[in-house]
Amino acid sequence: MFGYIGKILRVNLTTGEIKTEELKEEDAKNFIGGRGLATKILLEEIDPKIDPFSPENKLIFATGPLTGTTAPTGGRYMVVTKSPLTGFIASSNSGGFFGPELKAAGYDFLIIEGKADHPVYISIKDDDVEIKDASHLWGKRVSETTDKLLEEFGDKKARVACIGPAGEKLVRFASIMNDKHRAAGRSGVGAVMGSKNLKAVVVRGTKKVEVADKEKFMSVVKEKIKKIKENPITGGGLPNYGTAVLVNIINENGLYPTNNFQTGVFPYAYEQSGEALAAKYLVRNQACFACPIGCGRVTYHPAVGVTEGPEYESIWAFGADCGINDLASIVIANHLCDELGLDTISTGTTIAAAMELYEKGIIKQEELGDAPPLRFGNTETLHYYIEKIAKREGFGDKLAEGSYRLAESYGHPEYSMSVKKQELPAYDPRGAEGHGINYATSNRGGCHVRGYMISPEILGVPVKLDPHDVSEEKAKWVKIFQDLTAVIDSAGLCLFTSFALGAEDYADLLNAATGFDFTADEWLKAGERVWNIERIFNLKAGLIPEKDDTLPKRFLEEPMPEGPNKGHVVRLHELLPKYYKARGWDEKGYPTEEKLKELGLDKYY
């Protein structure tokens, strides 16, 4: 096989058994790799109804056929498992250098099973794989863990993916951090790792990924890099300002969620914009493996030293969503989350929900005791509770359950801005209907990177769609975006390439690497297959479309109070049936037999 190594590494932490298996070419052709193939494996190997924290759950580190190649942004990998936050499929994407290193060690996938009886880490040096004691690392933060492991491992070129204290404490939105600052952030994949007593995976590899046609591949790569460099977003906006370049445009469009999504306009947005970050704290930009874009931010603040980020989502979560305008506090909050191993979106949004509950008198100061009041705009509060969440101390223990379980425990789930119990990111759907449908139907719950409709609806790329339109055409676009994203995630590339590249470009890269002969449509079809197998996993886990494919009541009933979207609610009931139809599902949201047969998935459901 080309592009793929053709090998899966399986480590059972209960029995200590370590073995390798062949990756089947047929599976690769059907599910590509990464997100898609890992979901297929998970669906076949676990009962989707199990408790995500039970030893029966599996944690899969999955690369794609382009991971570790010179394809632009070919450095991504996914972590796939059953999520303790949503109870559905989790698949978290990360960049940096860990994924390519795993592949260089000779494995497309690492499947972790069972549960160790004491803290351990997995050490991989090419064929030499060991489970080692990690008792001395338990409780340690991410950078200290990483540094210690690199020292122990004795090779500074090794790469580390680990959890922080939050993962150990089973915070439902704990992340897995690799290369210190890159996060497989969402859906609590770090908590699953913690539940297995697995602190880290350290890997070093010396093998090369072979592609089908070297010369062809090189010329295709060159051509795509040129496209990326010439594109004003991937060649200009992103390297110059990072993802935070979005702050102003989203705010000016009136969908920058403020104070737990109570409004979509934040008067101080400029102070936390990419422009402000570049002027105040930026040291330089930074790229993941094989990335010609380099959207990463290396920043410096005296309180934390040299750090990375914050990204747009994190700026918003700790900024406008918590009513905070001070960029320095946001930089610190982001750094804390990286160190503690917390997902920034869910952390910020959960604190924001608590702030609204507090200001509405539902959470009372008596319950918080001496801890700072949960008021919007209070930066001390922010840093205090981030630490408490990671350690599950005091009120942090309740926050560690995520905004939905928190709000529900007070009888007010409507104040949790989440879908399928996962916190929503930085776009108010009252200003972008297609993005709203994407939120409502995303297989991993509240998420923007499962079909980034902000691109056509707000940024005008690759087409300009009216954000308030709810036509069948809009529904079709959502499906295309979701399917294309599924291919990109499964291939091992970064989603940001899609500002410059289209389905044809991805097909060129994948074909040249794997030697497969897929048309752009066939690759998209593979993306559709990935989307549907995730849906099947969720249905088997207990998803009820009528109840779960929806949005917080706020978006459906409370008109946006001000700004360009004033008066708008999300017309979900109009667009959702059109979306189901575009997917070839029945009107209730279940994949039809016909559709599953067409995708070759009928045996799963």
Place this chain on the structure above:
Amino acid sequence: MVKVKVFATLRNIVGKNELEVQADTVGELLEKLYSEYPEMKKELEKGAVILVNGKNIEHLEKLDTKLKDGDVVSIFPPVGGG
């Protein structure tokens, strides 16, 4: 007068964040800006997002979108992220 807000690279070209311009349509406004800041035209050649009071002109009357006193026009070079 119309209030014009510029962002990202446009700020370096214009040298400030905001300016006031007299114009009756978006097209006329851009002509005026381009003649004063020729580099801006180059920067926006590959695409731009232009909002009038937060609404994208693509979904209004495009360059013919009418402007009146006190309107706010926001101009962005192509941006993306996530």
